[in-house]
Amino acid sequence: MKEKFIPITFILILALLILNLAGCKSTYETNTQAETKTIKIAYIPITHAVPLYIENELLKQNPQDIKLELVKFSSWPEVIEALNAGKVDGASILIQLAMKAREQGIDLKAVALGHRDGNVVVTSKDISSVAQLKGKTFAIPHRLSTHNILLYIMLKNNGLSYNDINVIELSPPEMPAALSEGRIYGYSVAEPFGAVSVANGKGKVLFDSQNLWGNSVCCALVLRNDFIQNNRSIAEKFVQEYVNAAHKADSKDRATLDILTKYLRTDSRVLELSLKWISYKNLKLEEKDYNDLSKYLVEMRLIENPPRYSDFVDNTLIDNAK
Template identity: 55%
Template structure:
């Protein structure tokens, strides 16, 4: 009887400990706050400052009609594979990669920008002009990127040919180390990777993107059209909150830093510098900006027939955002 009593006490202790732990977890883990029964919207991203509005939208949690899940990827090809196959509903992605997917028959629409500006030409401290880059390695994140077009335009405007430098594709996170070690003479890429080299005095700014190509388009918020059509109310609410998150991101205050740092492991001084170069308060994709991008893609021979503005850009959601 005494043994049975001890077993009963032990069983009750295990029960109460299990209950207490689960209760504590539900109060601190955001995943457990997901509303069962609501549609979960999955949006892909890479941990860069160009996706800050997404981070803030997730952290603010002001959406009511859906659950938001941000899905982190380590590379653009991985993200595009998930987007193209429908494993995610949308993404903050290089606009040119999404345009290429659209050209290949993937039913996507660009509904907003991820940011404006924030693509800086960072070079070694021994480089003082575009001419100094001749014959040297220069890193870009992807052949199909606005960064590659920026490199082409920068060289052209400084009397050089694209072939005068050795453009190499490199994961953004590797670029600061490659510059520091002398493996490349410079790079142009999404933030915060440019600011990393500058903040530790291993590189300097040769040009800002607006010096070369004013109002260039880089990362965009892209959604699958099956999601937009089947979940139109949710898509609208998602974009509503995204626009508000962009306005909050533009404050670039301590709250913005705190929320962003949960998705990017970066020092505060680096993030401060990144925020100086980038803006988030005007995220509508304008037709004239998009057409200039199309023309540049054709001029470089990267795409024969980039999708037209009317085929690829859906501005109806951001026009209705409130």
């Protein structure tokens, strides 16, 4: 029987076809991967970043052309360093720190607020007036914070100054224990750490932020300006999903609480109380509110030249969100 020989030209053509198909497959996989953009956002685990948590979970359930990677930090200086070095694309951060970073040359844009209201002044249960804090120790998380401004306003409204009390900076998770042990007599901090003392019966709310400074500005969502400029459509999609998540957060339903417990290892009673105080409605940063904040920062000599609203705030992304 004669052996059948396959022409060499046929073998060459077949090999070229296989290589070409392999190349197409590789290109398709690369293009598919390129269509999904990962956005890295820094955060510290507090209730002021809840819209980010919900956005992250919603994107996991319903994948879009963006992927959110939340990068957890334990201190605000670490967040600023990551923003400055370009290790993250943005952050949920105390707006005062972001303003200071902008003043120092880090090109950041505030594109939304993290929340409305929700800050409280917590004191030991035997304190019934601001006057009783005279000579006692009061804790804040950072001098560049809304909590420090709220303390300033509270003291000023009651004829006191910083010289009348002992103001210290303290790690937020340490504050409830410090109050319980009598090391401090009051504090103001991001949630849920205020609610911890109240829910546990060790402290009480002397003032909330609405009593002291209506429409106060606290945490903001900031993005590096180069990220916005180089990824405009992605930034728009990210903020759109952020706004959707904020609407969901403000429902404060069981599903929202379940998501919170993934990011905040805190008792559900504490989280429920914290959510009662805070709002996630209308997270657009208005010029009047920003200018009020700037006025306080200058008055308190915390920032000498706050960035102008038009230079620091970019509302074009949130204005395009539905």
